[in-house]
Amino acid sequence: MNIKAVFICYKNLWLKALGLLLVALGIIGIVLPVMPTTIFFILALTCFTRSSPALEHWLLNHPRYGVTLQQWQAHKVVPVKAKCYAAIGMLIGFVFLLYSSTPVWVIYLVGVIEIAVMIYLILRPSHPPSAK
Numbered sequence: 001m002n003i004k005a006v007f008i009c010y011k012n013l014w015l016k017a018l019g020l021l022l023v024a025l026g027i028i029g030i031v032l033p034v035m036p037t038t039i040f041f042i043l044a045l046t047c048f049t050r051s052s053p054a055l056e057h058w059l060l061n062h063p064r065y066g067v068t069l070q071q072w073q074a075h076k077v078v079p080v081k082a083k084c085y086a087a088i089g090m091l092i093g094f095v096f097l098l099y100s101s102t103p104v105w106v107i108y109l110v111g112v113i114e115i116a117v118m119i120y121l122i123l124r125p126s127h128p129p130s131a132k
Contacts, residue, residue: 012051019047019055034092038082041065042072049073071128078124086121090114 026040041059048056060066060073071077078086094114097107 015047015051016055019044019051022047023059034089034096036086036089038065038068039086041069045069045073075128076124077128078121078126080126083121083124083126087118090118 022040022044025035026037026044029035029037029040041062045056045059048059060070062069068079068082071079094110097110
């Protein structure tokens with residue numbers, strides 16, 4: 001076995017493991033209201049697309065999240081409902097951060113990152129393009 005084949009094998013294993021970890025975080029996000037869900041599934045989908053067609057198929061055909069993931073994969077669509085949940089979740093998390101003993105520079109850094117993420121989400125389409 002040559003070096004390139006070994007690298008590809010380990011790369012696939014790492015991507016599968018990372019994808020499964022991201023799915024686990026997404027499942028935790030279903031239970032915890034301040035933790036996101038869909039972003040972890042989107043990141044897991046990215047890992048599975050590169051490493052496991054079976055796991056990619058499983059995520060894309062999930063009864064609850066499959067349609068959202070299919071729209072993301074095809075058109076980079078973020079539904080309005082998901083944008084609202086993301087904004088509310090980030091706001092709640094930021095409020096908790098404000099009342100913690102976190103250094104001020106960390107609060108500013110998180111604030112800037114959250115603003116950048118919200119701008120990115122707002123700029124994403126909310127619906128797939130209509131077929132004409």
